[in-house]
Amino acid sequence: xxxxxxxxxxxxxxxxxxxxxxxxxxxxxxxxxxxxxxxxxxxxxxxxxxxxxxxxxxxxxxxxxxxxxxxxxxxxxxxxxxxxxxxxxxxxxxxxxxxxxxxxxxxxxxxxxxxxxxxxxxxxxxxxxxxxxxxxxxxxxxxxxxxxxxxxxxxxxxxxxxxxxxxxxxxxxxxxxxxxxxxxxxxxxxxxxxxxxxxxxxxxxxxxxxxxxxxxxxxxxxxxxxxxxxxxxxxxxxxxxxxxxxxxxxxxxxxxxxxxxxxxxxxxxxxxxxxxxxxxxxxxxxxxxxxxxxxxxxxxxxxxxxxxxxxxxxxxxxxxxxxxxxxxxxxxxxxxxxxxxxxxxxxxxxxxxxxxxxxxxxxxxxxxxxxxxxxxxxxxxxxxxxxxxxxxxxxxxxxxxxxxxxxxxxxxxxxxxxxxxxxxxxxxxxxxxxxxxxxxxxxxxxxxxxxxxxxxxxxxxxxxxxxxxxxx
Numbered sequence: 179x180x181x182x183x184x185x186x187x188x189x190x191x192x193x194x195x196x197x198x199x200x201x202x203x204x205x206x207x208x209x210x211x212x213x214x215x216x217x218x219x220x221x222x223x224x225x226x227x228x229x230x231x232x233x234x235x236x237x238x239x240x241x242x243x244x245x246x247x248x249x250x251x252x253x254x255x256x257x258x259x260x261x262x263x264x265x266x267x268x269x270x271x272x273x274x275x276x277x278x279x280x281x282x283x284x285x286x287x288x289x290x291x292x293x294x295x296x297x298x299x300x301x302x303x304x305x306x307x308x309x310x311x312x313x314x315x316x317x318x319x320x321x322x323x324x325x326x327x328x329x330x331x332x333x334x335x336x337x338x339x340x341x342x343x344x345x346x347x348x349x350x351x352x353x354x355x356x357x358x359x360x361x362x363x364x365x366x367x368x369x370x371x372x373x374x375x376x377x378x379x380x381x382x383x384x385x386x387x388x389x390x391x392x393x394x395x396x397x398x399x400x401x402x403x404x405x406x407x408x409x410x411x412x413x414x415x416x417x418x419x420x421x422x423x424x425x426x427x428x429x430x431x432x433x434x435x436x437x438x439x440x441x442x443x444x445x446x447x448x449x450x451x452x453x454x455x456x457x458x459x460x461x462x463x464x465x466x467x468x469x470x471x472x473x474x475x476x477x478x479x480x481x482x483x484x485x486x487x488x489x490x491x492x493x494x495x496x497x498x499x500x501x502x503x504x505x506x507x508x509x510x511x512x513x514x515x516x517x518x519x520x521x522x523x524x525x526x527x528x529x530x531x532x533x534x535x536x537x538x539x540x541x542x543x544x545x546x547x548x549x550x551x552x553x554x555x556x557x558x559x560x561x562x563x564x565x566x567x568x569x570x571x572x573x574x575x576x577x578x579x580x581x582x583x584x585x586x587x588x589x590x591x592x593x594x595x596x597x598x599x600x601x602x603x604x605x606x607x608x609x610x611x612x613x614x615x616x617x618x619x620x621x622x623x624x625x626x627x628x629x630x631x632x633x634x635x636x637x638x639x640x641x642x643x644x645x646x647x648x649x650x
Contacts (some may be wrong), residue, residue, distance in 0.1 A: 287339065441454045494596060
């Protein structure tokens with residue numbers, strides 16, 4: 179008789195789980211994995227070797243906080259963390275970063291990867307693999323975000339940069355963090371705070387030579403700086419918006435600066451004195467817009483002439499350091515903390531070190547740019563060639579020459595500056611034990627130790643592997 183059977187057992191054949199139970203367990207497992215990976219903060223992981231990334235072990239992608247207008251990705255592999263960036267001006271950023279290094283300013287390690295390089299394709303595959311993993315775990319929103327922001331063609335060079343772990347952007351730092359990392363009650367050139375201030379002072383001079391006005395709010399970057407500051411303090415920022423365009427409001431952003439492009443860290447390393455300059459640019463480019471927005475070279479040189487006169491009169495470590503008071507104001511605007519007079523003296527000393535070294539670095543820059551242009555011609559990348567050609571070397575050299583002319587009367591001062599402090603002791607790497615899971619996946623011990631137990635278990639259960647991403 180039909181319709182009289184007992185039907186299939188509730189738990190499947192032979193007492194096993196039913197298809198509904200299997201589906202429910204799989205969904206719960208995916209939800210747990212999604213939650214575990216969403217808690218990952220790539221900024222907390224140790225950096226990987228920029229010269230030898232293993233892109234096939236990529237397991238995480240993260241985007242920085244709001245404020246980035248170009249494609250920036252934080253990437254986690256089993257070797258460590260990296261920063262990837264696509265930009266409309268990669269050659270300008272690469273040149274400026276190398277210039278900074280020559281002037282003694284800590285910057286991220288950087289390497290350009292071109293479309294014809296096999297590594298370029300591996301990076302794109304790695305990003306799509308992570309998108310596929312996220313989608314499979316039910317995080318389709320993050321997967322789609324990678325697809326939208328992580329898509330770049332083979333014609334676009336990719337900047338690969340080292341990560342600065344545990345970094346604190348100066349503009350986003352708390353008052354207590356600034357006090358701990360950047361201030362000192364008396365000149366102490368052996369402290370890490372002094373090394374950070376020296377690097378910041380060097381960076382101010384470098385930005386001036388490169389024509390870069392975004393990072394520091396100072397008389398170098400803003401016409402009539404003191405006058406506009408006074409107007410704001412008396413009437414509020416609304417006063418700058420009055421009148422027919424272009425109004426003084428166009429200058430307001432230059433009164434704020436972008437201190438987030440200076441990263442503070444707790445420890446020194448072989449490539450950092452506890453402060454790292456990021457997002458560096460040369461603004462001397464062959465563009466009418468850029469040329470119209472520049473300050474006159476003589477006006478910039480006059481700012482450093484006043485600094486030199488002040489230091490010759492008072493001494494390099496004697497307050498008040500009125501010529502660099504803008505840095506105190508800029509830090510107070512961003513963080514609420516008021517740097518001491520001793521801190522300003524150390525910042526000024528960093529600028530003096532850079533002024534002393536400027537002529538040598540400008541000669542290096544002339545040679546380096548010529549080599550960069552020659553190498554670019556050999557690259558099968560039209561975008562890169564045009565980008566390199568945009569850098570206006572003669573304008574950079576003109577700016578540098580006018581600044582260097584101010585040094586003559588102060589040669590004795592520059593020759594007698596306090597010696598640059600000896601390299602600070604770097605934090606020694608702690609030897610991490612290698613457990614079975616770390617060894618089985620081939621993960622770097624330092625990276626494995628930085629992961630949560632839950633994330634280690636998730637990676638062991640679901641190791642990085644290519645997963646096609648087919649967005650619906």
